[in-house]
Structure formats: C-alpha cells, structure tokens
Amino acid sequence: MKPFQAPIEDILFSLNHVAGANGLATWDAEFAAEIGGHFAAFAEGEIAPLDEPGDLQGCRLENGRVSMPDGFAEVYRAYAEQGWPSLTVPEEYGGQGMGGLIHAITSEVFSGANHSLQMVTGLVPGAVRTILRFGTDDQKARYIPPLTSGETLATMCLTEPGAGSDLSRVRCKAEPSKKGWSITGEKIFISGGDQDLSERILHLVLARTSDDGIKGLSLFLCPCTRTDGSRNSVTITRIEEKMGLHASPTCQMAFDGAEAELIGEEGKGLAAMFTMMNHARADVALQGVAHAARACDIASAYAAERTQGRGPDGAPITLDGHADVRRMLTEIDRLAVGGRAISHLAFVLMEQGGNSELVDFLTPVAKVFCTEAGMRGAELGMQVLGGYGYLKEYRLEQTYRDCRITAIYEGANGIHERVLATRLAPGHPGDAFAAFVEAELASHPGTRIENALTEWKASRQQLQEAPDASILAHGFMQQTIDTLLACVWARIAWVADEHPNPARMKRLCDR
Amino acid sequence: MKPFQAPIEDILFSLNHVAGANGLATWDAEFAAEIGGHFAAFAEGEIAPLDEPGDLQGCRLENGRVSMPDGFAEVYRAYAEQGWPSLTVPEEYGGQGMGGLIHAITSEVFSGANHSLQMVTGLVPGAVRTILRFGTDDQKARYIPPLTSGETLATMCLTEPGAGSDLSRVRCKAEPSKKGWSITGEKIFISGGDQDLSERILHLVLARTSDDGIKGLSLFLCPCTRTDGSRNSVTITRIEEKMGLHASPTCQMAFDGAEAELIGEEGKGLAAMFTMMNHARADVALQGVAHAARACDIASAYAAERTQGRGPDGAPITLDGHADVRRMLTEIDRLAVGGRAISHLAFVLMEQGGNSELVDFLTPVAKVFCTEAGMRGAELGMQVLGGYGYLKEYRLEQTYRDCRITAIYEGANGIHERVLATRLAPGHPGDAFAAFVEAELASHPGTRIENALTEWKASRQQLQEAPDASILAHGFMQQTIDTLLACVWARIAWVADEHPNPARMKRLCDR
Incomplete structure (x- = not known):
C-alpha cells in the first residue's frame, strides 16, 4: 500500500495562485508554507499510519465510555502539545491568531491522513467561532482556553431519531433550572459524542425552549462535567455500526x-448553530477534496508500476500507458x-470579508461538488486498480x-441543492454569483465561461419563474458547478506556471 | 431492515413484453412465471436471510480448506435437491432442458437475494455450456451429470498475479503427463476456489501449453479429486480480504x-474460455440489475415510511413527498x-439464435451499463436513506x-469499452446494431431514437477514422448506451399497459 503523502504543493498553489490568497494583505505565503510543511510531516509520520489499524479495530463502547482505537490518544496528545488546536484562535484566548486560511491547509491534510480522527477533533474551530460570536465574555473566558489547549474537544448535537434534515422536529427539551438550564432528550449520529482522547468534552446542543417550531430552538453549552466536578447526566447509549469511519465513534x-x-x-x-x-x-x-487527492495518489502510483498489456510497438507497458487509464487518472x-x-x-472570500452573499452562495456548491468529487475519485481510483x-x-x-x-452529513447534498435553487440563487446571493462570473469572464475571456454564464442565467430565470423551484434544484446545481468550474479552469490555466509541475496543470486544463 | 423481495413482476414484464420472449415459439410464459415464482419464494425465504449474516461472518481458510458462513451448506443442499442447478441442462445429461431465458429470471433473483452465494454456485451453467460445446462425448458424460445434480460446483481459473486484463501474460503451465496433463502455477481471484458446499469442485483452468502468447493458451478440466480418488494437487494459499462479498471466498x-x-x-x-x-x-x-432493484426496493420502502419536512399545506409529509427524493427514487x-x-x-437474441453479431455487440454494452446501474442505484438509494x-x-x-x-470483474468496464470501440463497433457487429436501432425507429418513430441514431452514426464514423479509437472508447460506450436506452424506453412506453402497475412504467418512460 502507498503511504499517505500530503498534496502540499497542490494546496499551496491552489490557495496562493488560484484562489488569490497571495493578494491578501494579511497573508504570509512563506509562513503558510512552513506551517503547512510541519503539519504535513506530522500527518504523514504519525496520523496517517493509524488510519488503517483504526479502521480495522474500530471504537468500543464499554461501561458507558467510548474507547478509541490503539494509538489515537497518543497521537492526539502530540497534536495538542504541538499546538495545532490553537492555530486560528485569537491570541487573547491562548491561540496563535492565524487567519482562517491556514485551517484550509491543515484540515485537508488531516482528512486525507485520517478522516476519522479529523472528525473527532475537527469541530473545535467551529465551536470556538460560535462561542466567540455568541458567547458572553465569561463564557469565552471559561470555554475557549481549554478548547485551544486541546484539553477539551467539542461536539455538535443536532440530529434526533425523528429530526434529520428537518430540524423543526427537534424534541430534546431545555428547561430553566437552579444552575441555569437542564436538558432532557435523545440525540443521534453525534460524532465523538464520547472518546478517550481529551480530558473533557463540550457538547453544543440544540434543544427546544418552546413549542414554536424552529423559533423554539436554542443553543446550549453542555460540558461533560458539572460545575461541581461531577459527571454530567449525558450517557452514550450506543455507537453505530457504519460502512466506514470505524475509528470515529458515532454516538447515540x-x-x-x-x-x-x-x-x-x-x-x-x-x-x-449555523455558525458552527x-x-x-x-x-x-x-x-x-482530500479523498479525491488520496485516490489520485494511490491510483497514479499503482498505474505507473503495474505492467499490463502492450504498446503499439508490442513492448510491455505500464497501466498508465493505456488511454482509458490515463483518462481515469486525469x-x-x-x-x-x-x-x-x-x-x-470560498475560504479566501471568507478571509477577505465583505462579500458574504457570494460566500453563502458558494458554500453549498463547494459542499456538493467536493463531496461528489471524493466519491467519484475513489470510484475511479478503484477502477484503475481493478481487482486489487x-x-x-x-x-x-x-x-x-x-x-x-x-x-450525506452536514446537510445531505439534496438539501444544499434545494437551498441553492429556492433561497440563494433567486435572490442577492445569485446576483453576487453572476457578478463574480462576469468579472471572471472579463479577466479570462473565452467562450467556455461565456456560454456557461448565458445558460446559467437562463436557468436562473426559469428558477425564478417556476412555481416549485425545488424540482429544478438538482439540474441547477450541476449547471452552477459547471459554470464555476469553467472559471476555475480558466484561472488555473492562467497561473499554471506557478505550479512546480506546470505541464500537469496545463494538461488538466486542456481537457 | 427491509427483507428481500424478488422483483418477479418486473422481470416477467421485461422478458415477455419488453424483450419479446412472448414472441418466441419455444417460450411458455405461464410456465416461466410458475418457475420464477417458485424460485422467488425459495430465494426470499431461505437464501436472502443468509445474506447479512454471511457478510458479517465471512469465509475462513483453515488447514487449507475453506469454510463458508453458517447455513450456506444447508441452503445449497436444498438448492440442489430442488433441482435448480439442472434447469437449463439438456435432458440427456439429467437436466430439465429449459431454455436459457429461465436462467435470466433465476440468476437475477439469486443475485439480489445473496450475491455471494450466487457467485459461488453461478459458474455451473457456463461450465456446462463450455463442456457441451468443446468437450468430447466422454467428457460430457463424466462431467455434466454431477454439475447438474449439484454434487459438483465449477470455478473459472484465469487471473494470475501478473495477468489480469492481459491474459497473454498467463504463466501457469500445462505439460503432458502419463494421465493426461499436469498443471503447475498460481492463480488468483478465483471465486469459490474452495468451499464446503458441494462434494466436488471442477476447476476450468487456462494454462500455457506453449510460449506463443495468446495462442499458447489451452483450457483444462481439473477436478479437485484425481481419477484414483485422492485429492488433486491444488492448494488454497489464501483467501482475500475484500471490501464486500465476504461470503464469497476469493481464493489464491x-x-x-x-x-x-x-x-x-x-x-x-x-x-x-470465452464461452464460459x-x-x-x-x-x-x-x-x-439485481443490486439496482434491491436499492430501489429498500429506498422506496424507507421513503414511504419516514416522515420528514412539511408539504405546501404545512402538514408533515413522508420523504417521498419531496421533489428531490422522488427524483432519486425514479x-x-x-x-x-x-x-x-x-x-x-441480449438474452432473447441469444435464445433466438441467428444474430450473433448483435449479441456480441450488446454483451459489453449490457455489462457496462448494468454494473454502473447497480453502483449508481446503490449510491442513490443510500442518499435517500441519509445517515441511516x-x-x-x-x-x-x-x-x-x-x-x-x-x-471490475469479468472484464473491467474500460476493457469492454475498448473492445466495443476498437473491435465491435467499426465492423459487422456495429452494422448489426445500426440495423437494430433502425428497425426500432421504424416500429417506434420518434425524435429521441432518431437523434440518438444520427449522433451514434457520426461517432462511429469518427471511430472508424481515428488513428487510435481507444481514446474515444469511453464516450462512445456512453453514447451507445444512450442510443440503446432510447430504444428500450420506447419499447417500454409501448407495452406499459402489460405491467401490473402501468402508471409506474409510464412515469419512468416520461422522464
């Protein structure tokens, strides 16, 4: 098997030159490369080697507590000691105060190395951001430092047996009590609901404070330990048997x-909760993206080594000498x-601030395209390896x-498609996207973007006139993706020479 | 979980009315329905319940012998006792002499109920056909009756570590010996290479009798037991750890x-070997097809039961009331x-005989489309169920x-695409397909088939003129599939009323 190799050159090229981080005043590309290199080395050397054994061993629930696979606690300790949870936390709370773009580097590398562990540890930045934005000064002072040091990990408790995509059905109840609030109810599909990595866990729980549908929902901070130091009344009733991510405990x-x-x-x-x-x-x-990149790495390495079939001159060739295999690898x-x-x-826009409508528009598009890219990449990669x-x-x-x-998670793709078609595209975020594509077209004139934009606008018009836009949602998302990709490939073609392997980038653009 | 339900009504409708079995002189639709119904009941009641436990338990290799999961031997005994292996074997060898179309019914139902067990038992008809066609009378008399009774199961031993898609690299060697031939070498990825279902196993082995590439390969019958009753020198060196099909032992x-x-x-x-x-x-x-149908059954049942979200009137609705879910189910x-x-x-054409060029053309098209249909169907079905x-x-x-x-197996899809583009489409099988589509267009005039055919012909022309047609293979296969599907949906629209649920068939055609 091919050991994990972080695609750090591709990531830096993409951030700096394609997405334009290089143009931001707050961005230090050299420093980012250094940090990225450190994390890549850590991920390759220590996190990734646990991915396969973690998948095989899985998590266990014993006496109400979850055990992670062997080695996970040790690597998490190293992760915390090296300060990785603190990267983007403001300095006043013990963090390193780096911008959010650094997170785009480490998060992808982490997911490629070990998706399960990334999931269990990955909600901390979102929790910090939520507390920073909605918490009182006292809450910030009490909750953020332990999240920053790695002493505490965070969970996001939304889903219930009857409330998946439709959160108005949440029944978990919060009632005022002497010590604040008291929560009663059941939550399912909670990643890292318990684990033996961090000393403490902070649950962010969506619970009902009145019967008024969505408007009756409030967000709570629910630590695993009470103020008096005793264990809070939160019990893990089971962990789910899943198709994958066996090292990520999915808790009821x-x-x-x-x-x-x-x-x-x-x-x-x-x-x-939406901040999180x-x-x-x-x-x-x-x-x-990380899964697609990993599939590409494994399949390319295999195809370059495996001899099979013959070339036009009758001599044996490797798999990547076959047109069909090359097509799949590309x-x-x-x-x-x-x-x-x-x-x-989207990350660069968030960092820039100011165009939140475009960010809103791009978030579901990125979620849908990138998750499908992972699935399709893994499928094609497996096809390249054949029986192996x-x-x-x-x-x-x-x-x-x-x-x-x-x-499926973080909003099923169909939900994102519906949100795009019924809420975002018809209004201002749709205008923001149209303006973005027009600007791209002005910078990189060409029929591909032009035609895509014309068709996209016509579809948007249709959407605005349709009695039920949700029927058009799937097709509209695909068209939006195509339009955005036309812009992206034009940008990549423009800056291909900045990549350490310009020929590869040009070949990708040429398709 | 939803118990397996054989889609027997859909199968009979498709065979009889869509594919035209009803027009064959040798076909008795009522009898076929009766046999299909019997097998469906057996599959639902006895074979399918072993599918999940078989997946969880898997196969074991102990002391050189393979054990199948619990219960598999018993259900195989019942399968043999009820005469299912003998369905299509000529009566003179103890079979029931039914046409090959019956096999299209039982094979799909079997795969839907338990793909693993179907794989281990499913090579018998192909082995019988191969022996009937190439064997001596003596070989037929010795080998076919035990395959018919279920005493013997068959394997197909082609692949070797260095020889996957490229069989010219087969190194397994056969040398003349006192008792016939002696085979030495290694084979991998052999489904059911050993098992504890049948008393005996007959290996059909591709081995090298001279160094002359493909022309140096010969086919051998290699029983697990020698003529003197001792165990033949065939050893299972390992069984593979796979992503799925855990109850099907993949042997080295x-x-x-x-x-x-x-x-x-x-x-x-x-x-x-190609006969097999x-x-x-x-x-x-x-x-x-079986996997797509199973995914459809599970997802439809779930979507009809699970309440989520609200309709236009504000009342709670089930999942299948959502446009996006309906789109996926359809x-x-x-x-x-x-x-x-x-x-x-393709099955009906084979049964008719006479148009072998069209059969040759359709075989890879059916293989590619149907296997992708299974994958896509399972993916969509899972999406409908969400986290569950x-x-x-x-x-x-x-x-x-x-x-x-x-x-991947039985020829990776990319290989079939290449064969279609480089060997079949440019020549007579391509003519046969064009003639078929023209006839379909004459029977069911419409722009969909007409446009598809025009484009397909243009692509075929391109293919014939291309210096390397393999570069166009993937796109050409997709286009061929689209053209064929246009014909198929026109046929289905034409006969929809023959289905027990005509509205469903019409809805499918309307898309």
Whole structure:
C-alpha cells in the first residue's frame, strides 16, 4: 500500500495562485508554507499510519465510555502539545491568531491522513467561532482556553431519531433550572459524542425552549462535567455500526436533566448553530477534496508500476500507458484540483470579508461538488486498480467507504441543492454569483465561461419563474458547478506556471 | 431492515413484453412465471436471510480448506435437491432442458437475494455450456451429470498475479503427463476456489501449453479429486480480504502438478474460455440489475415510511413527498428497469439464435451499463436513506460494497469499452446494431431514437477514422448506451399497459 503523502504543493498553489490568497494583505505565503510543511510531516509520520489499524479495530463502547482505537490518544496528545488546536484562535484566548486560511491547509491534510480522527477533533474551530460570536465574555473566558489547549474537544448535537434534515422536529427539551438550564432528550449520529482522547468534552446542543417550531430552538453549552466536578447526566447509549469511519465513534446520546448554559439568545439556536455548521461544511468540502487527492495518489502510483498489456510497438507497458487509464487518472486529478480550487475560493472570500452573499452562495456548491468529487475519485481510483482496488490491502476501499458519508452529513447534498435553487440563487446571493462570473469572464475571456454564464442565467430565470423551484434544484446545481468550474479552469490555466509541475496543470486544463 | 423481495413482476414484464420472449415459439410464459415464482419464494425465504449474516461472518481458510458462513451448506443442499442447478441442462445429461431465458429470471433473483452465494454456485451453467460445446462425448458424460445434480460446483481459473486484463501474460503451465496433463502455477481471484458446499469442485483452468502468447493458451478440466480418488494437487494459499462479498471466498490457488484433461483444442483455450466468460458476463449484468432493484426496493420502502419536512399545506409529509427524493427514487427505478431490459434483449437474441453479431455487440454494452446501474442505484438509494443508509442496519451499505466489484470483474468496464470501440463497433457487429436501432425507429418513430441514431452514426464514423479509437472508447460506450436506452424506453412506453402497475412504467418512460 502507498503511504499517505500530503498534496502540499497542490494546496499551496491552489490557495496562493488560484484562489488569490497571495493578494491578501494579511497573508504570509512563506509562513503558510512552513506551517503547512510541519503539519504535513506530522500527518504523514504519525496520523496517517493509524488510519488503517483504526479502521480495522474500530471504537468500543464499554461501561458507558467510548474507547478509541490503539494509538489515537497518543497521537492526539502530540497534536495538542504541538499546538495545532490553537492555530486560528485569537491570541487573547491562548491561540496563535492565524487567519482562517491556514485551517484550509491543515484540515485537508488531516482528512486525507485520517478522516476519522479529523472528525473527532475537527469541530473545535467551529465551536470556538460560535462561542466567540455568541458567547458572553465569561463564557469565552471559561470555554475557549481549554478548547485551544486541546484539553477539551467539542461536539455538535443536532440530529434526533425523528429530526434529520428537518430540524423543526427537534424534541430534546431545555428547561430553566437552579444552575441555569437542564436538558432532557435523545440525540443521534453525534460524532465523538464520547472518546478517550481529551480530558473533557463540550457538547453544543440544540434543544427546544418552546413549542414554536424552529423559533423554539436554542443553543446550549453542555460540558461533560458539572460545575461541581461531577459527571454530567449525558450517557452514550450506543455507537453505530457504519460502512466506514470505524475509528470515529458515532454516538447515540441520552441527556437526562443535563446541566447546561444557554449560548446566544433564547429561540435563536438555529442561527447560532449555523455558525458552527457552516464551518463544518467548509471542512466537509475539504474532506471530499482530500479523498479525491488520496485516490489520485494511490491510483497514479499503482498505474505507473503495474505492467499490463502492450504498446503499439508490442513492448510491455505500464497501466498508465493505456488511454482509458490515463483518462481515469486525469479525471481523478481534475476532481481533486477543481474541487480544491472551489473550496479555496470560498475560504479566501471568507478571509477577505465583505462579500458574504457570494460566500453563502458558494458554500453549498463547494459542499456538493467536493463531496461528489471524493466519491467519484475513489470510484475511479478503484477502477484503475481493478481487482486489487477491491482488496483491503491497497486501501482505496477504505477511501471508498469513508468518503461516502460526506455527501450525506452536514446537510445531505439534496438539501444544499434545494437551498441553492429556492433561497440563494433567486435572490442577492445569485446576483453576487453572476457578478463574480462576469468579472471572471472579463479577466479570462473565452467562450467556455461565456456560454456557461448565458445558460446559467437562463436557468436562473426559469428558477425564478417556476412555481416549485425545488424540482429544478438538482439540474441547477450541476449547471452552477459547471459554470464555476469553467472559471476555475480558466484561472488555473492562467497561473499554471506557478505550479512546480506546470505541464500537469496545463494538461488538466486542456481537457 | 427491509427483507428481500424478488422483483418477479418486473422481470416477467421485461422478458415477455419488453424483450419479446412472448414472441418466441419455444417460450411458455405461464410456465416461466410458475418457475420464477417458485424460485422467488425459495430465494426470499431461505437464501436472502443468509445474506447479512454471511457478510458479517465471512469465509475462513483453515488447514487449507475453506469454510463458508453458517447455513450456506444447508441452503445449497436444498438448492440442489430442488433441482435448480439442472434447469437449463439438456435432458440427456439429467437436466430439465429449459431454455436459457429461465436462467435470466433465476440468476437475477439469486443475485439480489445473496450475491455471494450466487457467485459461488453461478459458474455451473457456463461450465456446462463450455463442456457441451468443446468437450468430447466422454467428457460430457463424466462431467455434466454431477454439475447438474449439484454434487459438483465449477470455478473459472484465469487471473494470475501478473495477468489480469492481459491474459497473454498467463504463466501457469500445462505439460503432458502419463494421465493426461499436469498443471503447475498460481492463480488468483478465483471465486469459490474452495468451499464446503458441494462434494466436488471442477476447476476450468487456462494454462500455457506453449510460449506463443495468446495462442499458447489451452483450457483444462481439473477436478479437485484425481481419477484414483485422492485429492488433486491444488492448494488454497489464501483467501482475500475484500471490501464486500465476504461470503464469497476469493481464493489464491497453487497448482502443483495437478492432474487435468484438455478440453477443446490445444492452443485454443481462450476461445473456449470465452464461452464460459460470455455466460458469466451476462450474469454479471444481471447482478448489477439485481443490486439496482434491491436499492430501489429498500429506498422506496424507507421513503414511504419516514416522515420528514412539511408539504405546501404545512402538514408533515413522508420523504417521498419531496421533489428531490422522488427524483432519486425514479432514477434508481429507471436504472433497474432500463438495465434489465437491455440484458433481457441480449438474452432473447441469444435464445433466438441467428444474430450473433448483435449479441456480441450488446454483451459489453449490457455489462457496462448494468454494473454502473447497480453502483449508481446503490449510491442513490443510500442518499435517500441519509445517515441511516450509512449504517449496517439498513443493509444498503452491503449492496453498495458488494456491487462495486461488478464493474471490475469479468472484464473491467474500460476493457469492454475498448473492445466495443476498437473491435465491435467499426465492423459487422456495429452494422448489426445500426440495423437494430433502425428497425426500432421504424416500429417506434420518434425524435429521441432518431437523434440518438444520427449522433451514434457520426461517432462511429469518427471511430472508424481515428488513428487510435481507444481514446474515444469511453464516450462512445456512453453514447451507445444512450442510443440503446432510447430504444428500450420506447419499447417500454409501448407495452406499459402489460405491467401490473402501468402508471409506474409510464412515469419512468416520461422522464
């Protein structure tokens, strides 16, 4: 099997030159490369080697506590000691105060090395951001430093047995108590609901404070330990048996009068939760990119080594000498590079600030395209390996199983398509996207963007006039992706020479 | 989890009315329905319940012998006792002498119920066909009756570590010996290379009788037991750890001077083997159809029960009330119904005899489309179930894992695409296909077939003029599939009223 290799050159090229981080005043490309290199070395050397054994061993629930696979606690300790959880936290809370773009580097590398561990640790930045935005000064002072040091990990407790995509059905109840609030109810599909990595866990729980549908939902901070130091009334009732991500414990949890404190305003829990979810969604897009990149790496290495068939001169050739295999390898590479560029574009816009409508528009597009890129990349990669790809030995089958969830969680892709078609595209965020593509066309004139834009506008018009736009949602998302990709490939063609391997980038653009 | 339900009504409709079995003199539709109903009941009641436990338990290799999961031996005994292996074997060898179309019914149902067990038992009809065609009378008399009774199961031993898609690299050697031939070498990826279901196993082995590339390959019958009753020198050296099909032992085998007899002419092993492989390929197409149909069944049942979200009037609705979910369910249904129709078309042509060039043309098209239909159907089905789809509990994840191999084995899909583009389409089989589509257009006039045919002809022309047609192979296959599907949906629209649920068929055609 091919050891994990972080695609750090591709990532830096994409961020700096394609997505335009280089143009930001706050961005130090050399420093980013250094940090990225450090994290890549750590991920390759220590995190990735646990990916396969973690998949085989899985998590266990014993006496109400979850055990992670062997070695995970040790590597998490090193991760915390090296200060990785603190990267983007403001300095006043013990963080290193780096911009969010650094996170785009480490998050993708982490997911490629070990998606399961990334999931269990990956909600911290979103939790910090939520507390920074909605918490009181006292809450910030109490909760952020332990998240920064790695002492505490965070969870996001939304889903319930009857409430998946439709959060208005949340029944978990929060009632005022002597010590603040008391939460009672059941949550399911909670990643890292328990684990033995961090000393403490902070649950961000969406619970009902009144019967008023979505408006009756509030967000709570619910630590695993009460203020008096005793264990809070939060129980893990089971961990799910899944197709993949066996090293990420997916917990069913019972809150039985658990002590909690409100964060943000009562009845505005969904808005607060979305701060966390939007962060998680950007991460999920990068997970898709990471899987496509990993599939590309494994398949390319295999195809370059495996001799099979003969060339036009009758001499034996390697797999990558066959037109069909080359087509598949190029396609996987395009999925990874194209998806990454779309993700990075959104990250750079977020960092710039100011065009939040375009960010809103791009977030679901990146989530859908990148997660599909991961699935399609893993599928094609497995096809390149043939029968060997179906074996556990070559690891692509783990990529294939692990990446499948990305199209489902953090909003099923169909939900994102509907949001795009019914809420974002018809209004101002749609205008922002049209303006973005027009600007791209002005910078990189060409019929591909021009035609895509004309068709996209016509479809948007249709959408605005349709009695039920949700029927058009799937097709509209695909068209939006095509339009965005036309821009992205034009940008990549423009800056291909900045890549250490310009010929590869040009070949990808040429398709 | 939803118990397996054989889509017997859809199968009979497709065979009889869409593929035109009803027009064959040798076909007794009522009798076929009766046999199909019996097998469906057996599959639903006895075979399918072993599918999940078989996946969880898997196969074991102990002391050189393979153990199948619990219960598999018992259900195989019942299968043999009820005479299922004998269905299509001529009566003179103890069979029931039914036409090959019956096999299209039972094979799909079997794969839907338990793909693993179907694989281990499914090579018998192909082995019988190969022996009937290439064996001596003596070989027929000795080998066919035990295959018919179920006493013997068959394997197909082609692949070697260095010889996957490129069989010219086969190194396994056959040398004349006192008792016939002696085979020495290694084979990998042999389904059912050993098992504890049948008393005996007959290996059909492709081995080298001279150094002359493909022309140096011959086919051998290599029973697990020597003529003197001792165990033949065939050893299972390992069974593979795979992503799915855990109840199908994929064996690595060592032949160490194994006693064998030549079947057919020396140096013409590949042609003989292709008789078996073509049969296996038709079966693989049905496996894809079976998985798509199973995914459709599970997802439809779930979507009809699960309440989520609200309708335009504000009242809670089930998942299948959402436009996006309906789109996915319809798509899965179309994949299953469309794929089945293409498969059945080829089966009916085979049964008719006479147009072997069209059969040659359709075989790779059916293999590619139906296996992709299985993968896509499983993917969409899982998406409908959301997070629950990713759990082992709802079983779609097994469908997702099991069906993945179908696009790889029996000729990777890319190989079939190349064969179509470089060998079949440019020549007479391409003419046969064009004539078929023209006839379909004459019977069902419409712009969809007309446009598809015009474009297909233009692409074929391009193919014939291209210096290297293999570069165009993937796109050409997709276009051929689209053209064929246009014909198939026109046929289905024409006969929709013959289906027990005509509204469903019409809805599928309307898309």
